[in-house]
Amino acid sequence: MTTWLLDGGPVAADAPVSRTGGVPLAPAGTVWPVCRACAGPLRFLAQLVLDAGVLALFMCAHRPGGCAQWSPSAGGNLALLLPAGGLVPVPVPRGADPEVLALGAVRAALAAPAVTAGRAVLGVLGGEPDWLQYDETPGCPGCARPMEFAAGLEEGPDPVTSMNFGSGRGYAHVCRGCGRAAFLWQC
Ligand SMILES: [Zn+2]
Numbered sequence: 001m002t003t004w005l006l007d008g009g010p011v012a013a014d015a016p017v018s019r020t021g022g023v024p025l026a027p028a029g030t031v032w033p034v035c036r037a038c039a040g041p042l043r044f045l046a047q048l049v050l051d052a053g054v055l056a057l058f059m060c061a062h063r064p065g066g067c068a069q070w071s072p073s074a075g076g077n078l079a080l081l082l083p084a085g086g087l088v089p090v091p092v093p094r095g096a097d098p099e100v101l102a103l104g105a106v107r108a109a110l111a112a113p114a115v116t117a118g119r120a121v122l123g124v125l126g127g128e129p130d131w132l133q134y135d136e137t138p139g140c141p142g143c144a145r146p147m148e149f150a151a152g153l154e155e156g157p158d159p160v161t162s163m164n165f166g167s168g169r170g171y172a173h174v175c176r177g178c179g180r181a182a183f184l185w186q187c
């Protein structure tokens with residue numbers, strides 16, 4: 001069954017809820033992740049509170065399209081499956097451009113069984129992925145088994161503050177057994 005993620009309006013940048021934008025929460029001591037293609041700090045996209053843990057999604061914003069941001073394995077994005085407890089805001093890297101690190105708005109993502117008039121759809125939780133191109137289910141980097149679809153993300157309702165999936169859609173997968181996650185997008 002599909003659970004929709006609906007725009008719940010503005011929320012605190014460090015709120016421990018499902019949201020797009022703001023600052024990432026992670027275990028104390030976590031260093032802000034960097035792009036494996038260009039070595040710049042990644043942009044934090046979203047955190048989603050799942051049964052399996054807290055999913056944190058990042059993508060490079062230094063060279064849009066230039067770091068294979070769509071790929072689940074090239075390192076131009078990053079998906080982390082974190083334990084639900086004890087998460088704290090990750091310190092922002094000194095000297096980095098805030099626009100490169102964060103989206104322009106923070107929105108709560110409300111899980112709902114149906115779409116509500118007047119609330120933009122931010123994505124979905126679980127169910128079957130609605131692939132825009134072809135089935136691109138990633139293999140787990142830990143155990144090589146096909147990963148479980150966890151969430152789909154739309155770019156967001158406001159183009160100025162939105163994620164950049166080339167006008168497409170993002171797909172997050174997890175492996176509960178290995179505690180791993182992967183992110184990719186299609187357009
Ligand atoms: Zn990059």
Ligand SMILES: [Zn+2]
Binds near residue numbers: 143145175177178180
């Ligand atoms: Zn695995």
